[in-house]
Structures are given as structure tokens and as C-alpha cells.
Amino acid sequence: MKNYLFIISAIFLFSCSNNSTIKVNPGEAYFEYVKYTGSDPYYDQHPLGEGQFYNPILPGFYPDPSICQKGDDYYLVNSTFSFFPGVPIFHSTDLVNWTQLGHVLDRPSQFNNDSLPVSAGIFAPQISYNPHNDTFYMITTYVRGGGNFFVTAKDPAGPWSDPIWLPEVPDIDPSIFFDDDGRAYITNNQDPEGGSTYVGHKATWIQEFDWKNNKTVGPRKMIRDGGHDLSEKPVWIEAPHIFKLHGYYYLTTAEGGTSIHHSQVIFRSKDIWGPYETNPNNPILTQRHLPADREFPVTNVGHADYVQTSEGDWYAVFLGCRPYTVNNEYNIGRETFLLPFNWDNEWPEFLPMDATIPLTLDKPNLENKLPSDKPVMGNGNFSWTENFIGGELAFDWVFLRTLREKWYTLEEGKPGISIKLRDVNIRELKQPSFLARRQQHHNMTIETKLVFNPQNEQELAGLLLFQNEAYHLTLGVTKIDGKTHVVVQNAKEDPSIVRNMSGDNFDGTVEKVILAQKDISDHYKGEILLRASMKDGEFSFEANSNGKWETLADGIDATYLSTEKAGGFIGTMMGLYASSNE
Secondary structure (H helix, E strand, O other): OOOOOOOOOOOEEEEOOOOOEEEEOOOEEEEEEEEEEEOOHHHHHOOOOOOEEEOOOEOOOOOOOEEEEEOOEEEEEOOOEOEEOEEEEEEEOOOOOOEEEEEEEOOOOOOOOOOOOOOOEEEEEEEEEEOOOOEEEEEEEEEOOOEEEEEEEOOOOOOOOOOEEOOOOOOEEEEEEEOOOOOEEEEEEEOOOOOOOOOOOOEEEEEEEEOOOOEEEEEEEEEEEOOOOHHHOOOOOEEEEEEEEOOEEEEEEEEOOOOOOOEEEEEEEOOOOOOOEEOOOOOOEEOOOOOOOOOOOOEEEEEEEEEEOOOOOEEEEEEEEOOOOOOOOOOOOOEEEEEEEEEEOOEEEOOOOOOOOOOEEEOOOOOOOOOOOOOOOOOOOEEEEEOOOOOOOOOOOEEEOOOOOOOEEOOOOOOOEEEEOOOOOOOOOOOOEEEEEEOOOOOEEEEEEEEOOOOOOOOEEEEEEEEEOOEEEEEEEEEEOOEEEEEEEEEEEOOOOOOOOOOOOOOOOEEEEEEEEEEOOOOOOOEEEEEEEEEOOEEEEEEEOOOOOEEEEEEEEHHHHOHHHHOOOOOOEEEEEEEOOO
16 A cells, blocks of 8 residues: 655654654654553463363454364454454464464455444355365345345455355355355345345345356255244344254354353254255254353353364354443454364254353363464463564454555664544544554553654544444543643434444534543643553553653543443454544
């Protein structure tokens, strides 16, 4: 992407703690580093034993996992909605240690999103490997952006092709199954024949896919009306996947909606076109019947995908949530979990019905063959520091909506990142100057050093914790009545608006609200340390502009940024923010 050079005559010089002189242009903010520490109680209280691992394997906002295998290598993708680049792709050889290879949708020609709400965009990607042409496929739904499409790659690290659209496949959650006879099929979720008879009434459909010509062929057929038992009016049968074993085609789907009633069900048939018999023990995976006050709960489980290891063992990846209240409130989104399962009477069998999803398990009987120089996704409790020295952003960092103008500057071998203030704020349905990473713990601290001199009351730069356009918290530096202040602010939305899950009815009418402010103009020399923390369900915000930390606000109810209150499908994204339109 083209680099833009902004030449401004007046340059402000500020001295940083490493005694280097940082040149910061008016209209820019410089962030020297970002530090993060996560320390959730479960992991403090339950250290790993020999040969064990922690769930979730991908903590934070990594929902809707899909997995495939080629030889001894496993590849996994997740939904990203309106974040860009879209669809992270991970690689593992032991199902526990995962390194990110990049993103499947990493250029505007693949994901063109300038104005959608954060919970629209890319839903439920599925990854598959076609052994007949040695090609990987990622198929997904672009909600409010064109419908269903797929992309292909010979190397899962990319590059991936531009989208190949499937206008004849309606609605959501398409999935490709490559049969051993060389034929292929696409399943998806849509209304049943004759239409839905109640809210949430959906069906699974199938159509043959001609992978040699990249198109569907032949008739479409409904292979499952509703879910486990239509007489009970099951809702939101979604994310269908097919795999083959024991002479059966197994159709597995999520059911119940991606909240507290979520579950996984399964059916089977000797013929891919059906009819499919129901597993009498459905659901095979759920936590909806367990008490809300259980210790260290995992809720909302479902949207599973399966893989058989080279040792013959079976595992499922699926989404789940870790609430910190009995009201199923969680801030960090739907995460990726891993569980083994066995077979009984040729049906998969997970946990006993009264068992909770374990957060500590024995590792699979597989070897970690990832190169030692590859960064591996942390789980359990961990810390990281980002100094931006490499000259390129790590894959962890993403943007809200499609990046078209490179509004940040990195210099290889030099610490820090400069971010241009632009005439966009985080409450608008536009592409803001917001560099984001996932919050991955409910007890956490994020800190940065900011070098910035606001020129007017519209300019602001600092840390941002973001759930959506109407639910976020900012700790930053700005001008108030001509004086430099450090502020904590959130957003206020028209209370008459009831936001639906994908934000379709969001109209952008959100106002900022300053929760706390402190005048620092008498001593501010252009640099400040900012720190945001979450612990025991509360936020606190601190700043240090004169050699000592001061609390601006604490005791803020953290459920404000929970999915239960904010709505939508994502988890809190946190990072660096700058605007000239606050």
C-alpha cells in the first residue's frame, strides 16, 4: 500500500525515556510501546502438570472455529466480522500450539468494507483441503456485503485468490465437503421449504460443487428441517459440516443460537443426500443445563468442527465463552476450545451430561513440530510487550473496516509507531485510526507511552477498549477549554434504539460522554503514560504525566463492555486510537 508523507513545517520535539529524540508532527500521535498482562484466577490457581494444556487454545475474540488437515499439519480459521485483515489462519502440528500464518482476506479486493457495523461482515468461515487438486478452500458469508463466496490457495499462508461468488447459495454458513470419490458438496443454512413456521426455524441444504470449474451444479435439496426434533421447535440450526466415517456421512450442526442455549447436534446417513437419522443422544455438546453459579463456567458452547489425528484420535474445536458473572456476562468474546471425543455405537460422545468444559486437559499424542522462531498463541496467563521495532505490524494487530490509507508509520530498527489523526471518530461507521488487538483475559492491564500535543478540542489520542460503535471506553489526551487534559470517556446512544445482533439498525447517532478529566496543562511536556485495567468486574484508568501514577477513574462496571449488554458478535478489542474529530 502506498505510503503517504506529510510534510509540516513546525515539528515538535519530545524526549522519551530511552533518551532518543522523537519527532512528532502536529496531527500525529506517537506510541512508544504497548504492554499487556493477563492474570485470570483459574490459571493462577491451577498450574499445568506435565503433558497438559489450557483451554481455550485461542483466547479472546476467536469465534466460529473451523479446522482441516493435510498430513501432519492442521489449519484453523475464525470469524472476524468487520475487522481487517479478515479471517486469521493458524497452523499447528499438535492441536495445542498454534502460530498465525497471516490472514486469508488481506487486501481490499477480497474484503471491501467501508461502512458496515462491526458485527456485520465476515461470518463463520470454513476451511477445507481438496486432495484431488492439492488446494485449500475457505468459504464464508459476507453479511451485508454480497453473500457467500470462497477463495483458494495452494499454500495456506497465502496468497489466497480473490473471491469467487456463489449467488445461487443463499443465506449463511456455507461449508464444502470433498468426498473420496472426487465429488464435492456445499451445505448451508437457510429457510426450510415453504418458509419458516416460527422464529428461528431454519434448515440445512446441500448442492453439488464442481471444484474443477468453481461452481455449483445440479439441484439443491433440503436435508434437515429444523434441528434435533422439529416438534420441539428447535432454533437456529447453523454451521453445517459433513464428514465421512464408518460408511456414514455425518452432518453436524450448531443449534440453539450462539448464546446460553447453544449446542452441537449430529445426524447421519448412508447417502449424502439423506435421509439423515438423528443421534438419540443429541445434543452431543452443550452446557445450557448446568447451574449458572458453577465455578469457572464455560458457556455458549457449539459451532464445532472435527478432525482425526494421524494417531487415529478424534478432536473437536468449538466456540465457548468464559463469563465472570452469573448473568453470562463476558467481555472477551467467543473463544476457540479443544476437546477430545470417543465413538459409541458409531456416534460421537463427548462429556457426561453433568460435566463442565475442562480448562485443563492432557495434550494430544502429537508432536509440536513448529519452528522455534515462530510466535505461538499464548493461553493461560501471559504478558506481552510490543515495541514495533520490526518495521511491520505483527499479525495480532488489525483495523476496523478495510484499510485504504496507510495512516501509521513504522521504521525498521526503531521503536514505536506514529499514527495520523484523521477526521473520523470511533462512533462513526467509517475506517478510524484504531490499531487493535484482542483482550484475552478478564483480569488484565494494558499500558502505553504516548507522545502527543493536541492542537484543539477535536484532537484526541490514547488507549481504546472497543466493543462496538456505541459501547467503548477511551483513555486519552485532548484539549478542554484550551487546556491539555487527560480524559476517560465512553459513548451514549439513544435509549430508544434496541440494537440487533449484527447492528443492522445502527444509525450512527452516538454521542461521547466524558466520565473523568484532569487538567495537566501546568506540567505536561508532551508525553504521558496511560494504563487501563480490568479486575474483578471493574475497570480502572490511570495516567502518569509527571513521574507518578494517578487514578482518573475506577470502579467502572466492566459489564458495560460485555457482549450481553453491548450486543453483537465480537469481543473487546483494545489498542491505540487517534482522531481529529472527537
